[in-house]
Amino acid sequence: MTIRVLIADDQEMVRAGFRAIIDAQSDMEVVAxxxxxxxxxxxxxxxxxxxxxxxxxxxxxxxLEATRTLLANGPGPRIVVVTTFDTDEYVYGALRSGATGFLLKDSGPTLLVEAVRAAAGGESLVSPSVTVRLLERLTEPVVRGPRADEVLTERELDVVEHVARGRTNAEIAGALFVSVSTVKTHLEAVRMKLGARNRTEIAIWAWEHGVVG
Structure with missing residues (x-):
């Protein structure tokens, strides 16, 4: 299956560079x-x-507004916002608006390709370390509704904490001594309970509710 990609950037050189990288992949094409x-x-x-x-x-x-517009009426394309990280304070809002994740603007070709594939596969972010840095920088624990331990089971909270720290399913499985399929089962249960669309929203929920400190 070919991943169909749209690139939006006001810098022509950025668009051209991204297009060259993506079109060079056998499983991707830039459609616009x-x-x-x-x-x-x-x-x-x-x-x-x-x-x-x-x-x-x-x-x-x-x-941010483009993301909100496209996703306002239900499921749409997977959206990865592109940021310079140090100056863009809007990324948190973009993630809350339904963006699948984000990509650093100076990322190399390998990370760009990984970002597209991850988004197409439903994964929220490519670089876990950057996820944690972003959430630490832009969020503070708050109490909204029931406490975290009243919403999720103890094992689900364990999984969510690892997700919020940017760990992959395989890493979570290793840390908790369970199978990857068990981790996926817990994450699906968490997603349903929280009404989260992806791992990013699960991670944001964890930081907002003090699961990670």
Whole structure:
């Protein structure tokens, strides 16, 4: 199956570079690109890509608003927002708006390809260490509704804590001495209980509710 990708960035060189990398992959193709957020939304609706790469800062409509617009009425493409990390304070909002994850703008070709494949496969983020840094920087534990231990079982909380620390299913399985399939079962139960769309939202919930400290 070929992963169909849309690239939206106001810098032509960035779009061209991303296109060259993605089109060089046997399992990917760029179906469209856009120079601003309004065009990105229109192109996404027209071409129905599997994955969108949205620059956070774009003319007319930024990546955050473009993400909200596309996902406002239900499931849409997997959206990875592109950030410079040190200056973009909007990433947390993008993740809360339904973006699958984010990519550092200066990431190399390997990470870009991994980001697209991860998003297409339903994974939330490519670089776990960056996930943790982002969440630590942009969130503080808050109490919203029932306590975490009133919503999830003790083992589910164990799994969620590892997810929030950016660990993969295999790493979680190793740490908890269970199989990867068991980890997946727990994560699906967690996702259903929390109404989360992906691992990112599970991680955000964990940080917001003090599961990770």
């Amino acid at each position: 690109d856009a120079a601003d957020g309004v065009e990105a939304v229109a192109q996404a609706r027209r071409h129905r890509p599997d994955v969108c790469l949205f620059d956070i800062r774009m003319p007319r409509l930024d990546g």
